[in-house]
Amino acid sequence: MPPIIEIQKLGKKYSVREVQPYLALRDVVSERIKNIFSKKGNATNDFWALHDLSLTIEKGERVGIIGRNGAGKSTLLKILSRITPPTTGEIKLRGRVASLLEVGTGFHPELTGRENIYLNGSILGLPKKEIDQKLDEIIDFSGVEKFMDTSLKHYSSGMQLRLAFSVAAHLEPEILMIDEVLAVGDMEFQKKCIGKMEEVSKTNGRTILFVSHDLSAISSLTNKCIFLDNGQIRSFGITQDIIGQYASFQKKSITYQQEILRQEPTITKVQLSTSEGNAVHGNGKPLSIVFDVYMPEDDMKNMNLSVQIFNQLGKPATYNWLFDYNQPFCRKKGINTIKIFYPNLKLYKGSYFIRVHLAETKTKQKFQQLDCCYFDVEMLNMTEPDWGWQTDVCQYLEEATWIVNDEV
Amino acid sequence: MEHTETTIKPPAGITINFKELWQFRELFYFFTWRDIKVKYKQTFLGIAWAILQPLAFMLLFTFIFSKTLKLDFSVAIPYPVFVLSGIIVWNLFNASVSHAGESMIQNAAIIKKIYFPRLIIPTSALLVSLFDFFMAFIIFLAITFCYQPIQWTALVYFPAAILLCLLAAFGAGSFLSALNVKYRDFRYAVPFLLQLLFFASQVIYPVNVIKNTQLKYLLALNPVNGALELFRAPLTGLAPDMLLVSISISTTLLLCVAGIIYFRKTESYFADIA
Numbered sequence: 162m163p164p165i166i167e168i169q170k171l172g173k174k175y176s177v178r179e180v181q182p183y184l185a186l187r188d189v190v191s192e193r194i195k196n197i198f199s200k201k202g203n204a205t206n207d208f209w210a211l212h213d214l215s216l217t218i219e220k221g222e223r224v225g226i227i228g229r230n231g232a233g234k235s236t237l238l239k240i241l242s243r244i245t246p247p248t249t250g251e252i253k254l255r256g257r258v259a260s261l262l263e264v265g266t267g268f269h270p271e272l273t274g275r276e277n278i279y280l281n282g283s284i285l286g287l288p289k290k291e292i293d294q295k296l297d298e299i300i301d302f303s304g305v306e307k308f309m310d311t312s313l314k315h316y317s318s319g320m321q322l323r324l325a326f327s328v329a330a331h332l333e334p335e336i337l338m339i340d341e342v343l344a345v346g347d348m349e350f351q352k353k354c355i356g357k358m359e360e361v362s363k364t365n366g367r368t369i370l371f372v373s374h375d376l377s378a379i380s381s382l383t384n385k386c387i388f389l390d391n392g393q394i395r396s397f398g399i400t401q402d403i404i405g406q407y408a409s410f411q412k413k414s415i416t417y418q419q420e421i422l423r424q425e426p427t428i429t430k431v432q433l434s435t436s437e438g439n440a441v442h443g444n445g446k447p448l449s450i451v452f453d454v455y456m457p458e459d460d461m462k463n464m465n466l467s468v469q470i471f472n473q474l475g476k477p478a479t480y481n482w483l484f485d486y487n488q489p490f491c492r493k494k495g496i497n498t499i500k501i502f503y504p505n506l507k508l509y510k511g512s513y514f515i516r517v518h519l520a521e522t523k524t525k526q527k528f529q530q531l532d533c534c535y536f537d538v539e540m541l542n543m544t545e546p547d548w549g550w551q552t553d554v555c556q557y558l559e560e561a562t563w564i565v566n567d568e569v
Numbered sequence: 570m571e572h573t574e575t576t577i578k579p580p581a582g583i584t585i586n587f588k589e590l591w592q593f594r595e596l597f598y599f600f601t602w603r604d605i606k607v608k609y610k611q612t613f614l615g616i617a618w619a620i621l622q623p624l625a626f627m628l629l630f631t632f633i634f635s636k637t638l639k640l641d642f643s644v645a646i647p648y649p650v651f652v653l654s655g656i657i658v659w660n661l662f663n664a665s666v667s668h669a670g671e672s673m674i675q676n677a678a679i680i681k682k683i684y685f686p687r688l689i690i691p692t693s694a695l696l697v698s699l700f701d702f703f704m705a706f707i708i709f710l711a712i713t714f715c716y717q718p719i720q721w722t723a724l725v726y727f728p729a730a731i732l733l734c735l736l737a738a739f740g741a742g743s744f745l746s747a748l749n750v751k752y753r754d755f756r757y758a759v760p761f762l763l764q765l766l767f768f769a770s771q772v773i774y775p776v777n778v779i780k781n782t783q784l785k786y787l788l789a790l791n792p793v794n795g796a797l798e799l800f801r802a803p804l805t806g807l808a809p810d811m812l813l814v815s816i817s818i819s820t821t822l823l824l825c826v827a828g829i830i831y832f833r834k835t836e837s838y839f840a841d842i843a
Contacts, residue, residue: 175841189752239840243577243684246837252577271607283599284683312610386701 163255165336166218166241173211173236173392199520210236211392214250219368225379225400226477227407227531228389234372238262239391240339241370256335256368259286263340265325270314274305274324277313283329295331302357303327313568328373329372330357338370376404376473408473408512415440417533426455426528428519429496433534434539443541444558448506450515450534452499456491464484465521468501474513478556479503483523507557508538510550580837585829586686595687601691604668605700618702623660627653627712630773644775645805647716655772657709658800661702662734662793663763668694669742670759673750673839680839687836688829691743694829695735702731713804723803730800733814733821737792740824743832750839776813789816792824 215363218224226234237246241252242260248439267284270275276297282292291300300306303324305316313321320366344483373379379386379400386403388395388410395410417431430453436446467482481501483490491497515534520527609615630652644651669691673680676690713719748755770793779785788794795817802809 167797187754240577243575244681244840246580247577248579250579252576254575255573257573258575260683265677266682269607271610272603276603276606280599280603283595284679284685372681 162220163253164217164257165220165440166216166370167253167255168214168216169479171211171214171237171240171252172248173233173240173551174248175208175210181453199488208361209392211240211247213396214392216372216387216394216397218344218368220256222385223383224371225383225386225403226389226397227376227379227386227403229373230530232389233392234342234389236392238338242245242338254336257286258336258338259332259334260338261285261329261332262338264329264480265321268313268321268325271312273312274309274316275300277324278328285328285332285498287328299331302330302353322441330354332364334367335432336368336370340372341374353522358470370402376407376474380404386537415534415536417531421455422465425454426457426461426491426519426521427529428517428529429453429455429515431531431533433515433536436537437503437535440489440536442508442536442538442540443509444508444543445505445507446541448503450501452501452517454497454499454519456494456497458496460492462492463521465518465519465520465522467498467518469507469516470513472517472556476556477516478508478513482548486522506538507559509555509557510538510540511552512537551566576696584690585833586801590686590688593689596685596689597693597696601696601700604693604697608697616667616704616738619701620708623653623656623705624708626656634773645807650713650716650804651775651801652672652773652803653712653769654801655797656732657688657702657705658730658797659767659770659772659793660705661698661731662796663767664698664758665695665738666742666745666763667759667777668698669738670749671756672742672744673746674753674756677750687839688743688832691832692739695739695742698738699731699735712726717804720750720803726799726802726809730796733792734748734796737796737817737821739825740821740826742828744824744828747832747835747839750842751835752843766791766793770794776810786813786816789813790820792817792821795821 186567195431214233214237225239228234233272238243238260239262240247241254242258242262244260244262265277265281269280272280275296278296278501279289279292282299283289287295300309303326305320305323307318308320313324316324369383372384373380383400385398387397388399388403388407390410396406415433415435417428419427419429421427421429433440433450434449435442436448436450437443452466454466462485464485465482467480469481470479471477471479483499483501485491490499513536514532516532518527519529605685609618612618614621620761627649631649635648642722671689672690672694680687680690712718745755745759769788769791771788772793776785776788779788789798789812795814798809798813
């Protein structure tokens with residue numbers, strides 16, 4: 162039997178212009194005129210989001226796709242779901258496809274719950290007849306049956322998600338593609354949905370493609386895994402092996418450096434200082450991170466820098482932010498240096514990395530989001546409990562005092 | 570289980586995949602149904618709005634032109650009937666073009682997340698306007714019968730006029746919807762252009778007030794004029810000027826071809842630029 166998904170030499174090129182949100186006619190006209198005089202032709206800044214990617218997936222395989230931001234995970238999924246066309250190469254899909262790049266696509270606030278089930282279902286490719294048949298099951302599964310004839314705008318966001326997931330869980334395609342969508346909503350209900358999807362996929366041999374940052378979800382939901390790096394497949398194999406590779410690949414350095422490529426705010430350097438050498442940090446010790454931010458012009462106001470520390474499963478543990486209106490920064494042209502200081506970082510033993518966001522609050526423009534500085538936390542200078550430092554018991558240690566018996 | 574095989578390749582060529590459109594036929598229905606439902610939900614008068622606006626304009630124009638200014642257009646039919654027929658056909662065109670033109674942007678969130686033949690979106694926008702038209706059309710028939718009879722030829726001419734109008738709106742609408750995604754300027758230009766077109770259409774004045782024949786046929790490039798010529802034939806009892814109608818049909822076909830080609834050409838990249 163031929164493989165259910167066959168990808169050959171797939172490539173996707175974006176020119177920087179296409180990345181811009183939209184064009185105004187005046188920009189095009191003025192650029193054309195400029196080009197007449199400069200005779201330079203179109204200065205294109207091409208960027209290959211995917212390059213020369215070949216892959217075959219057999220029926221019934223559940224495949225996770227991991228990789229850093231910008232590795233091309235979402236682009237791959239978008240091409241596979243035919244939302245955007247490839248620039249080169251060819252894909253063959255042998256089966257009915259459903260893609261969930263978002264839950265509740267097409268939900269309309271003015272329509273009732275029931276009406277939205279029909280709308281969302283048909284957008285996702287369910288024939289009306291099938292929706293009619295499954296309607297009771299979908300309503301039942303969502304747990305919001307009391308509000309079926311209420312406008313969606315009166316639903317809480319949690320209820321909307323439940324309804325959306327419920328429709329999604331009842332799709333029965335041969336190939337299902339899911340992007341990060343499961344990362345929202347309440348855990349309890351998510352598990353119910355994943356359970357439902359797993360049940361169907363195991364019994365009917367459904368093929369699943371799943372993109373996520375959440376490595377724990379990847380490892381519980383998939384049996385094979387693709388590690389994408391710079392638009393190419395770095396490795397493809399059994400999930401546990403690939404996750405291990407990915408983790409060790411990330412553990413490269415506590416320094417991040419980047420050249421200035423474009424005339425826009427850029428993080429050029431991130432330097433993490435751990436308490437010990439070799440990218441190891443002692444629990445409870447002070448930690449600092451220094452950022453170099455390049456600014457293309459003077460007096461850029463409304464900048465925002467935020468930092469998250471993520472654990473090895475891709476879950477955020479801390480979040481700190483800096484707003485220009487609280488404390489002016491990045492106001493001068495050239496390199497600006499900012500430092501964040503954690504007086505006693507109480508993260509629990511484990512592997513961590515930093516995610517930095519650079520944005521402008523007024524236009525809501527996001528300049529950069531990057532993952533960098535991979536480090537380990539060890540429990541130094543602390544008495545080890547009798548059972549040793551177990552992994553995954555907590556994310557951080559809170560200071561507390563125990564008071565027993567008479568003194569309470 | 571049916572065996573489906575899909576091949577994804579870089580875009581090449583401009584063809585309409587009718588088989589695929591047929592597979593997605595339910596989506597036409599659901600998009601149209603959603604827009605009609607949403608449009609009249611939470612309105613006090615509901616669908617009556619589709620009727621009130623043309624009626625108000627009919628009264629207004631009748632009052633201004635025949636009662637106040639006492640202009641004599643020497644129309645072959647009572648002026649209120651004349652104006653109302655003009656307004657409902659114009660509204661069909663106007664609403665179709667402007668809804669279709671905006672439709673791709675309004676549905677950008679869906680376009681970015683799911684695949685279906687994009688042509689469904691502007692087409693469903695047309696169907697919404699057609700629904701409004703039929704509401705007004707019923708009232709139009711009722712009012713007309715109060716004044717005068719309608720000839721049996723209406724069974725041919727009315728559908729022909731509506732079809733011509735819809736095709737022209739489809740061409741212009743799909744063209745504009747694609748342009749709107751790429752250049753947002755057109756959102757502001759379209760209402761203005763449509764307003765100009767209103768005065769170049771024989772909605773409130775008859776074609777025979779234009780004495781200059783060249784100008785008359787030049788105005789026939791406007792497909793609404795061809796549609797109106799056909800639509801009013803069973804009312805006046807006069808045969809439609811077929812040269813005028815043919816000119817309108819030619820522009821309509823041209824609009825459709827240009828609209829589809831441009832739409833198909835830009836369609837694959839909508840998700841990247843919307």
